[in-house]
Amino acid sequence: MSSQVRGGTRWKRFALVMVPSVVATAAVGVGLAQGALAASFSVSGQSFKVRTDKLEGEDFVQYGSVAVGKDLEGNKAAHAVAVSGFSSATITNMCQSVVTPKVPFINKSISLKLNAGTDPDNPVKATNLYLDVAQLDADAEFENIDIGVAAGSLRKENRPNSIGIQPGTQANGAGFAQRADRAVLTDVKQTAWATTAGTFKLSDLKLRLHTGVEECF
Numbered sequence: 001m002s003s004q005v006r007g008g009t010r011w012k013r014f015a016l017v018m019v020p021s022v023v024a025t026a027a028v029g030v031g032l033a034q035g036a037l038a039a040s041f042s043v044s045g046q047s048f049k050v051r052t053d054k055l056e057g058e059d060f061v062q063y064g065s066v067a068v069g070k071d072l073e074g075n076k077a078a079h080a081v082a083v084s085g086f087s088s089a090t091i092t093n094m095c096q097s098v099v100t101p102k103v104p105f106i107n108k109s110i111s112l113k114l115n116a117g118t119d120p121d122n123p124v125k126a127t128n129l130y131l132d133v134a135q136l137d138a139d140a141e142f143e144n145i146d147i148g149v150a151a152g153s154l155r156k157e158n159r160p161n162s163i164g165i166q167p168g169t170q171a172n173g174a175g176f177a178q179r180a181d182r183a184v185l186t187d188v189k190q191t192a193w194a195t196t197a198g199t200f201k202l203s204d205l206k207l208r209l210h211t212g213v214e215e216c217f
């Protein structure tokens with residue numbers, strides 16, 4: 001079925017741009033009210049930025065993969081990513097932002113910015129957290145780290161009592177990977193293509209839409 005056109009605007013394309021952010025936002029609100037959220041965030045082929053003062057994670061794994069989605073034209077698009085996984089994590093002072101350029105009618109960029117966990121005594125909490133990261137800047141500290149293990153060794157059947165390669169993701173079993181009992185990242189700035197979690201609890205959630213470009217960093 002062809003996209004419906006009114007006033008020169010392709011509404012299906014407009015929906016592809018805006019709906020994922022709105023749906024994710026609504027899900028966050030519902031999850032917050034219920035105390036925990038089963039979460040999966042990706043923004044219609046767009047990358048998004050995340051900044052946090054501190055991320056403390058248990059049972060850390062990292063491996064190379066490919067994030068597959070669709071671009072704004074509906075075509076399949078793939079992006080090389082480093083997947084970081086944690087069985088549980090606490091995140092202090094989290095900011096997440098995504099910019100949608102040239103929104104129809106107003107012909108301006110619209111920025112969506114989400115803040116949570118601003119109180120160090122009440123941080124964001126997540127379980128089975130996976131981050132598909134294209135760029136990361138941070139100070140990092142690891143406990144009992146194994147560097148250069150084969151990604152295949154991280155598969156769930158090889159780690160029945162620990163987090164492993166995310167089910168359904170693409171990873172080269174012979175590719176480079178690493179693991180650690182614990183990871184602490186501070187002053188984090190990252191560009192990501194997707195975030196998924198078994199549960200995601202956001203304290204002190206604040207979400208705002210801004211006209212123009214307003215990002216977390």
